[in-house]
Amino acid sequence: MNRPAPQTGTSADKAPPADTRLMADWRRRVGALTDPMRAMLAEVCEQGGPAVADHFYGAMLEDPRAARFLDVNQVRERLKPSLQRWLKALLAATTGEIANLYALQEHVGHVHARIGIPVDLVGRGARMLKDDLHAGIRARAGDDAAALEVVLAVDGLVDIAMETMTRAYARSREVVGALDGSFRLFSLIQNIGTERERQRALLLAWENSLLYALTAEQPGPPQPLLISRSEFGLWFLHKGMASFGDTAETREVSAISERIDAALRERLPTAANAGERRLLLDQLRALADQIRSLVSIMFDGIGDLESGRDALTRLLNRRFLPTILRREISLQANTGRQFAVLMIDLDHFKSINDTHGHAAGDRALQHVASLLMENTRGSDYLFRYGGEEFVVVLGSVDEVEALGIAEGLRRAIAASPVALGDSLRLPVTASLGVAMQDGHPDYERVLARADAAMYQAKRGGRDRVVLAGSDMPDPPGARVLRY
Numbered sequence: 001m002n003r004p005a006p007q008t009g010t011s012a013d014k015a016p017p018a019d020t021r022l023m024a025d026w027r028r029r030v031g032a033l034t035d036p037m038r039a040m041l042a043e044v045c046e047q048g049g050p051a052v053a054d055h056f057y058g059a060m061l062e063d064p065r066a067a068r069f070l071d072v073n074q075v076r077e078r079l080k081p082s083l084q085r086w087l088k089a090l091l092a093a094t095t096g097e098i099a100n101l102y103a104l105q106e107h108v109g110h111v112h113a114r115i116g117i118p119v120d121l122v123g124r125g126a127r128m129l130k131d132d133l134h135a136g137i138r139a140r141a142g143d144d145a146a147a148l149e150v151v152l153a154v155d156g157l158v159d160i161a162m163e164t165m166t167r168a169y170a171r172s173r174e175v176v177g178a179l180d181g182s183f184r185l186f187s188l189i190q191n192i193g194t195e196r197e198r199q200r201a202l203l204l205a206w207e208n209s210l211l212y213a214l215t216a217e218q219p220g221p222p223q224p225l226l227i228s229r230s231e232f233g234l235w236f237l238h239k240g241m242a243s244f245g246d247t248a249e250t251r252e253v254s255a256i257s258e259r260i261d262a263a264l265r266e267r268l269p270t271a272a273n274a275g276e277r278r279l280l281l282d283q284l285r286a287l288a289d290q291i292r293s294l295v296s297i298m299f300d301g302i303g304d305l306e307s308g309r310d311a312l313t314r315l316l317n318r319r320f321l322p323t324i325l326r327r328e329i330s331l332q333a334n335t336g337r338q339f340a341v342l343m344i345d346l347d348h349f350k351s352i353n354d355t356h357g358h359a360a361g362d363r364a365l366q367h368v369a370s371l372l373m374e375n376t377r378g379s380d381y382l383f384r385y386g387g388e389e390f391v392v393v394l395g396s397v398d399e400v401e402a403l404g405i406a407e408g409l410r411r412a413i414a415a416s417p418v419a420l421g422d423s424l425r426l427p428v429t430a431s432l433g434v435a436m437q438d439g440h441p442d443y444e445r446v447l448a449r450a451d452a453a454m455y456q457a458k459r460g461g462r463d464r465v466v467l468a469g470s471d472m473p474d475p476p477g478a479r480v481l482r483y
């Protein structure tokens, strides 16, 4: 598991070289600050900082778009103090500190882009900060020329910080846009023919369960029959819509699925006799037929996709991970369905290479990749993350389900040695870190938590699952740790 820090998607390594003109201008402005001006700015930050931060985040939390990214505790404990520190760093900087400030602003710009913070909201925040700082300056120095000088200096510094951030933001959004676009092309499907047949079969399986339930004496509650809960429905929500995009067909499939589920919820409990249930069944099957035709049209439309997959394992390439995580984060915000990230690292993999050769190592990687495919659902995303590391994104799961799938994967890997030649069976184990998405808008965080949990699993002795930050009890017989 030796590897450099993960660099996914919009990381700084993809940023253009620093804008030297902008930095020079920044230095010039900072150099022009006189000692009295600096003293005034220090006082405004020191005494007015907490009120500025209160006002800033109070207004942000009132905006529903910002409220999606912020929660009250996070604002109180982390963001307000960090805004005050940032103000101080910006307004009290010396020319020698500009390079660091520039890097910090770029970082913030990248994070905003990853999270998808609307750019007008950032602009509004800057305007509010300036207004409050102006008020603080005028309260101390009145309206004389010296105060005006300080106001102009503050405006210049805040604007230049914003410009640096916006530059990084714009660059990151370009990367995000390009990745999202290419993901649509590549994501879908390892083999379009197979995937098409698989989804037809899943739809049919859902219809059969409907047939079975509706012809039974007691059809039971509607919940387990909902198409949105079926494996087809999960595939459509997590992968179908992401891959085919917002088209007339995908919208129509969503609308028909909602009609099916509404009919099940409303009419199943009151469909007292066999005749009524038969009628309901016929209507639902007619709707399922429409879905079938639409899905067929969607598959016909995508023609020849390249694979976008890791050549050795056929799993998804990690460069698409940010696209998927961003999408799952917004799906969670819109639907309330949680998702989980599993970080999986094979144990002592180096010794397999060292003892049996690199080809045997490759074979082991392919073997584990196929175990991952066999032991996950059609709606899950499987990535080759690095050499002997994999990431699985589990959509629509709670903590218990995620843990169950992770533990199932651990067991499947441990129970299924790699066949090398006719007689050699090589045991392989893996350490797994599981992180539930905790509502934080930056996908790097859930990845980092899964990664930390996986490291914990290594430290705990390997061949185990560690759940990041949880109080739940371990399932019986499972090698699950909490920390």
Ligand SMILES: Nc1nc2c(ncn2[C@@H]2O[C@H](COP(=O)(O)OP(=O)(O)OP(=O)(O)O)[C@@H](O)[C@H]2O)c(=O)[nH]1
Pocket (backbone or CB within 6 Å): 001, 002, 003, 312, 345, 346, 347, 348, 349, 350, 351, 353, 357, 358, 359, 360, 361, 362, 365, 386, 387, 388, 458, 462
């Ligand atoms: N065969 C093969 N080996 C790979 C590939 N990618 C990475 N590796 C090897 O995977 C090994 C990873 O070793 P380490 O990171 O030291 O970790 P480890 O031996 O798995 O030990 P722990 O993770 O601590 O349990 C290195 O020897 C890499 O050369 C690959 O595509 N094929």
